[in-house]
Amino acid sequence: MSLAGFEVEVQRSKDDGGVVTEDMTLSMGPQHPSTHGVLRFVIRADGEVMKEAIPDIGYLHRSIEKIAEKVGWHGFLPYTDRVDYVAAMFCNHGWSLASEQLAGIEVPKRGEYCRVIADELCRIHSHLLGVGSMAMDIGAFTPFTHAIREREYLNDLFEELCGARLTFHYMRIGGVGWDLPAGWIDKLSHFLDRFEPLIDEYDRLISFNKIFVERLANVAPITAEEAIDYNLAGPNLRGSGVRYDVRKDEPYSVYPELEFDVPIGTGEKGTVGDCFDRYIVRMREMRESCRILRQCVVQIPDGPVIAKVPRNLKPPAGDVYVRLESARGDMGWYVVSDGTAFPHRCKIRTGSFSAISIVPKISRNLMIADLIAVIASLDLVAPEIDR
Amino acid sequence: MAELVGSLFAEPTWVHYLGAALAFGTIIVFGLVLPIAGITTWVERRIMGRMQSRIGPNRVGPAGFLQWLADGIKNMLKEDIVPSAADGPLFRFAPYVVMVGFVGTFAALPFTSALIVADLNVGILYVTSVTALVVVGILMAGWASNNKWSLLGGIRSAAQIVSYEIPAGLSIFPIVMMTGSLGMQDIIKLQGWAPWSWNLFANPFAFVAFFVFFVSALAEGNRTPFDLPEAESELVAGFATEYSGMRNLLFFMAEWGNLYVIGAIVTTLFLGGWQIPFTFENKVVQHVLEFATFFLKAYGVGVLVPIWLRWTLPRIRVDQMMSMCWKYLVPIAFVNLIGTAAWMIWSPLWLQVVTRMVLVVSAAAGTMMFAHRVVYHLEYAKLTRAHLLFNPLATTRSPG
Amino acid sequence: MGLGTYFRSIKDAITTIGEGMAITASHMVRKPFTIEYPDRLPDGIRVQDTLPFRYRGILEVDLEICTACLACERACPIDCIVIEAEKDKAAGGLVMTRFDIDMAKCMYCGLCSEPCPTGSIHHTPEFEGADYSLESLVRRFVRAPTVAYRPKKTGETDPVIKPILDRGMRYLAEFAKGGES
Numbered sequence: 001m002s003l004a005g006f007e008v009e010v011q012r013s014k015d016d017g018g019v020v021t022e023d024m025t026l027s028m029g030p031q032h033p034s035t036h037g038v039l040r041f042v043i044r045a046d047g048e049v050m051k052e053a054i055p056d057i058g059y060l061h062r063s064i065e066k067i068a069e070k071v072g073w074h075g076f077l078p079y080t081d082r083v084d085y086v087a088a089m090f091c092n093h094g095w096s097l098a099s100e101q102l103a104g105i106e107v108p109k110r111g112e113y114c115r116v117i118a119d120e121l122c123r124i125h126s127h128l129l130g131v132g133s134m135a136m137d138i139g140a141f142t143p144f145t146h147a148i149r150e151r152e153y154l155n156d157l158f159e160e161l162c163g164a165r166l167t168f169h170y171m172r173i174g175g176v177g178w179d180l181p182a183g184w185i186d187k188l189s190h191f192l193d194r195f196e197p198l199i200d201e202y203d204r205l206i207s208f209n210k211i212f213v214e215r216l217a218n219v220a221p222i223t224a225e226e227a228i229d230y231n232l233a234g235p236n237l238r239g240s241g242v243r244y245d246v247r248k249d250e251p252y253s254v255y256p257e258l259e260f261d262v263p264i265g266t267g268e269k270g271t272v273g274d275c276f277d278r279y280i281v282r283m284r285e286m287r288e289s290c291r292i293l294r295q296c297v298v299q300i301p302d303g304p305v306i307a308k309v310p311r312n313l314k315p316p317a318g319d320v321y322v323r324l325e326s327a328r329g330d331m332g333w334y335v336v337s338d339g340t341a342f343p344h345r346c347k348i349r350t351g352s353f354s355a356i357s358i359v360p361k362i363s364r365n366l367m368i369a370d371l372i373a374v375i376a377s378l379d380l381v382a383p384e385i386d387r
Numbered sequence: 388m389a390e391l392v393g394s395l396f397a398e399p400t401w402v403h404y405l406g407a408a409l410a411f412g413t414i415i416v417f418g419l420v421l422p423i424a425g426i427t428t429w430v431e432r433r434i435m436g437r438m439q440s441r442i443g444p445n446r447v448g449p450a451g452f453l454q455w456l457a458d459g460i461k462n463m464l465k466e467d468i469v470p471s472a473a474d475g476p477l478f479r480f481a482p483y484v485v486m487v488g489f490v491g492t493f494a495a496l497p498f499t500s501a502l503i504v505a506d507l508n509v510g511i512l513y514v515t516s517v518t519a520l521v522v523v524g525i526l527m528a529g530w531a532s533n534n535k536w537s538l539l540g541g542i543r544s545a546a547q548i549v550s551y552e553i554p555a556g557l558s559i560f561p562i563v564m565m566t567g568s569l570g571m572q573d574i575i576k577l578q579g580w581a582p583w584s585w586n587l588f589a590n591p592f593a594f595v596a597f598f599v600f601f602v603s604a605l606a607e608g609n610r611t612p613f614d615l616p617e618a619e620s621e622l623v624a625g626f627a628t629e630y631s632g633m634r635n636l637l638f639f640m641a642e643w644g645n646l647y648v649i650g651a652i653v654t655t656l657f658l659g660g661w662q663i664p665f666t667f668e669n670k671v672v673q674h675v676l677e678f679a680t681f682f683l684k685a686y687g688v689g690v691l692v693p694i695w696l697r698w699t700l701p702r703i704r705v706d707q708m709m710s711m712c713w714k715y716l717v718p719i720a721f722v723n724l725i726g727t728a729a730w731m732i733w734s735p736l737w738l739q740v741v742t743r744m745v746l747v748v749s750a751a752a753g754t755m756m757f758a759h760r761v762v763y764h765l766e767y768a769k770l771t772r773a774h775l776l777f778n779p780l781a782t783t784r785s786p787g
Numbered sequence: 788m789g790l791g792t793y794f795r796s797i798k799d800a801i802t803t804i805g806e807g808m809a810i811t812a813s814h815m816v817r818k819p820f821t822i823e824y825p826d827r828l829p830d831g832i833r834v835q836d837t838l839p840f841r842y843r844g845i846l847e848v849d850l851e852i853c854t855a856c857l858a859c860e861r862a863c864p865i866d867c868i869v870i871e872a873e874k875d876k877a878a879g880g881l882v883m884t885r886f887d888i889d890m891a892k893c894m895y896c897g898l899c900s901e902p903c904p905t906g907s908i909h910h911t912p913e914f915e916g917a918d919y920s921l922e923s924l925v926r927r928f929v930r931a932p933t934v935a936y937r938p939k940k941t942g943e944t945d946p947v948i949k950p951i952l953d954r955g956m957r958y959l960a961e962f963a964k965g966g967e968s
Contacts, residue, residue, distance in 0.1 A: 072864070164843050
C-alpha cells in the first residue's frame with residue numbers, strides 16, 4: 001500500500017507489561033463498496049478507533065476545467081453534466097448562468113421556470129441517491145432499493161423531457177434546449193402525488209429506526225462556526241443550524257416568486273450538526289422541492305423557452321462568479337472570458353470538495369464504522385471533488 | 388445408531404462403527420445440511436427481492452430454484468486463490484473449522500421422536516458448545532488472510548460471538564430448570580403440541596428469555612443487525628474477503644445453515660419441538676408429520692424471521708453491540724433466570740395456568756396488531772399507486 | 788443512565804423495528820417493479836419502441852437529405868464526426884466522399900443534431916450498440932460518393948425523400964428555437 005507522500009506518523013507506545021503496540025495504517029482504498037465514487041482514505045487506527053483519516057483524492061480527475069478552454073461556450077455544456085453526474089442539471093445551470101451574465105443574455109420567463117422545474121426534480125433525484133446510499137452504508141439495503149425505484153420514475157420523466165437519463169444536457173445558454181412535451185406536466189403532477197406519501201413511508205422505514213438513529217446521532221457533530229470556517233455548503237451547512245440557502249439569500253432565476261422553507265438541523269436526536277441532522281435536512285429538502293414543483297406547475301407562463309443566442313458566441317472580456325444551490329450545496333462557477341469563442345478559464349467550486357476537507361478534523365477518535373457514516377452524511381461524490 | 392450397526396453385523400468391530408459413522412455423516416451433510424443451506428439462499432434471495440420491490444433470481448430452473456446449485460457448481464469450478472503472503476495451512480484450514488462447528492450441531496438435533504442421531508443427556512450443552520467452535524475458525528480466517536480488513540472483521544466477530552454466548556446460555560437456563568434435564572428429547576417431551584403448553588408461554592420470564600435467546604443467536608450467527616464481521620459496506624466481506632471459490636462458499640453455507648440450527652434450537656427449547664396432537668399407528672406417518680412440524684417451526688422462526696430482519700434493519704456498530712450485550716441482554720437474562728427459579732418455587736398451579744392463557748392471548752393480540760399495521764401500510768401504498776400514470780412499456784410515449 | 792431511559796430505549800427499539808418490519812412485510816405482497824429486459828418483455832414489445840421521440844440514442848444520418856453543410860462536424864465538441872465533401876461542377880454541387888461518426892467517442896449530447904438544417908443527423912432510440920471490436924463502432928455512412936441534398940424552396944415533392952425530410956423537420960421542431968414559443 002503506497003502512502004504516496006502522506007507522512008502518517010505511526011505511533012508506538014509501550015505499556016507497563018513491556019508490550020509494544022503500534023497503530024494500524026489502513027487504506028480504505030479507491031475500490032470500496034461504500035459507493036460515493038473513487039475516494040481513498042488513509043486511516044491510522046488504534047484497533048477500531050481512528051486517530052487520523054486523511055483523504056486522498058484525484059482518482060476521478062478528468063481535467064474538465066481545462067477542457068472548457070478547448071471546446072467553446074456551447075460545446076462545454078455536455079461536459080458540465082459530468083462535473084457532478086448525480087445532480088447534472090445544476091451544473092448545466094451554473095455554466096449557462098455564467099455565460100449569460102458574461103454575454104448579457106436574458107432568459108425568457110418560461111425558460112426560467114423550465115430551469116427551476118428541472119433543478120428541483122434533479123434535487124430530488126440527487127437526494128434520493130444520497131439518502132439511499134447512506135442507508136445502504138449503514139447496513140439497510142432495502143431503503144436503497146426503494147429510493148432507486150423512485151428514481152426510475154424521475155429517470156423516465158427526464159427521458160421524456162430531454163432524451164437522457166443521467167447526463168441531461170437540458171439547459172442551453174439562453175434558456176433550455178427543449179420545451180416541456182405535451183402531457184409532461186400531468187405526469188409530473190402524478191409523480192408528485194405519488195412521491196410525497198412515499199417520503200413518509202421512507203421515514204417510517206428507516207429515518208427514525210432506533211438502530212439507524214443510534215448510528216447517526218451524536219456522531220461527528222459540526223458546530224456552526226466550524227461549518228462556516230471550513231466552507232461547508234448546502235445540507236451540510238444547514239445541518240449545523242446555519243440558515244443559509246443561495247436560493248433565498250442570493251436568489252437567482254425565478255426563486256423570488258416561489259414560496260418554500262429552508263430546513264435546518266435542530267439536533268432533534270442528538271447534537272446539532274451531527275450526521276442525523278444532515279440526513280434529516282435532506283429528507284425535508286425533498287419535501288420542499290415537491291412544494292416548489294407544485295407551484296411551478298401552476299405558475300409556469302407561456303412563451304419562448306430560449307433567447308436568441310448566436311451560434312458563435314463571443315462574450316466580451318471579463319469575469320463573473322455565479323453561485324447556485326446545487327443538491328450538494330453552494331456551487332460556484334468562476335468564468336473568465338477574453339472575448340473569443342473559447343473561455344479563458346473556468347473554475348468550479350463544489351460543495352463536496354469543502355466537505356471532504358473537514359473529514360480529517362471531525363473523524364478523530366471515531367470508529368471506522370463511523371467514518372462510513374460521516375462520509376455518507378456529507379453526501380460526498382467523487383466526480384465533484386476531482387472534476 | 389449403535390443398535391442399528393449391531394443389528395446389521397454379527398460382531399461389529401470399531402471398523403464397522405467407524406464406517407457407519409462416516410456413512411451417516413455423509414448422508415446428513417450431503418443430504419440434509421447442504422441442501423438446507425443452499426435452498427435457504429434461494430429463499431432468502433427471493434424474499435429479499437420481493438421486499439425490495441423486485442423479483443429475485445428467476446431464470447435458473449423453475450422460479451430460479453436451481454440458482455443455488457448453479458452457484459455451488461460455479462464456485463467449485465473457480466480458481467482457488469490463496470494469497471502468497473497468507474499463512475497457507477491456517478488459511479486453508481479455517482473454513483473447515485467453521486463447517487465443523489456448524490455441522491456438528493446436527494448430531495444432536497431432535498427431528499422427530501426417534502430421529503435424532505445422538506440423544507445425548509447433555510444435548511443442549513453440546514449444541515451451544517459446538518457452535519462456539521466457529522470463533523476459532525473465523526479468527527483463523529481473519530488472521531491468516533494477511534489483510535488488515537479481514538483481521539478487523541475476524542476480531543470483531545470473535546468478540547461478538549464470545550460475548551453473546553453469555554446471554555444465549557443464560558436464556559437456556561430457565562428452560563433447563565423447568566425441564567430438569569439437558570437432553571433435547573426430554574425438553575420436548577415436557578411440552579405439548581398446543582401453543583399454551585409450549586415453554587414459550589410457561590411464564591413471563593421464559594417469554595422474555597425467548598427474545599433474548601433469539602437476539603443472541605442472531606448475533607452469534609453474524610446476521611444483521613449484527614453482521615459487522617462481514618459488513619459489506621465497510622469491509623467487503625470481513626474475514627472472508629480473501630477467500631474465493633469453494634472456501635468462500637463454505638463460510639456462507641455455514642452462515643445460512645446456522646440459521647436453521649438456530650431455528651431448531653429455538654423450536655426445541657421454546658416452541659414444543661416435534662409434538663403433534665395425534666398419535667398414529669403407522670409409525671412412518673407419525674414420524675413424517677413430526678418431522679414436518681419440527682421443520683416448519685424451525686424454518687419459520689429460524690430462517691424466515693432472520694431474513695425478514697436482515698432486509699429491514701441497519702447494522703449496529705461494534706461498541707453499541709457490546710453495550711447492548713452487556714448492559715441490556717445480560718442483566719435481562721439474569722433477571723429471567725432468577726425469576727424463573729422464583730416462579731418455579733412459589734407460584735401456585737392456578738397462577739401458572741392463568742399466566743399461560745394470558746401470555747397466549749397477548750401474543751395473539753400482538754400478532755393481530757402487527758397484521759393490522761401491515762394492512763395499514765398496504766392501504767397507504769394505494770395512495771401512491773392510484774395516481775400511477777406511468778407505463779414504461781407504453782409504445783406511444785410522446786407525439787412523434 | 789436512568790431506569791426510565793433504559794426502558795424507553797427498549798420500547799423505542801421494539802416499536803421502530805416493528806414498524807420497519809411491517810413495511811417490508813407489506814412490500815412482500817406488492818407487485819414488483821421489475822421489467823424483465825430483454826427476454827421476458829410482455830407481448831413482444833421492443834424497448835426501443837417505448838422510448839420517447841427525444842431519446843438520445845445512437846446517431847443516424849439520413850444521407851438522402853444531408854446537405855454537407857458541415858454544421859454537425861463544427862458543433863461536435865469531441866470531433867467524432869469526420870466529413871469529406873468537395874465541390875464537383877459535373878455532379879452539380881457538393882459531393883460527399885466520407886461521413887464517419889465514431890460512436891466510441893460520441894457522448895450523446897445532441898449538439899450535432901441541433902444545427903442540422905434538414906434533421907438529417909439525428910438520434911435514434913437504439914441503445915444496444917455493444918460489439919466486440921472498437922473498429923466496428925465507427926459508423927461509416929457514405930458507401931459511394933454521394934451528391935449532397937439541396938433543399939427546394941417550394942417544398943420537396945420527391946416521394947422517396949419527402950417522408951425522410953418530414954421526419955427530420957419534425958425532429959428539429961422539438962428543439963426550442965430562440966425567440967419563438
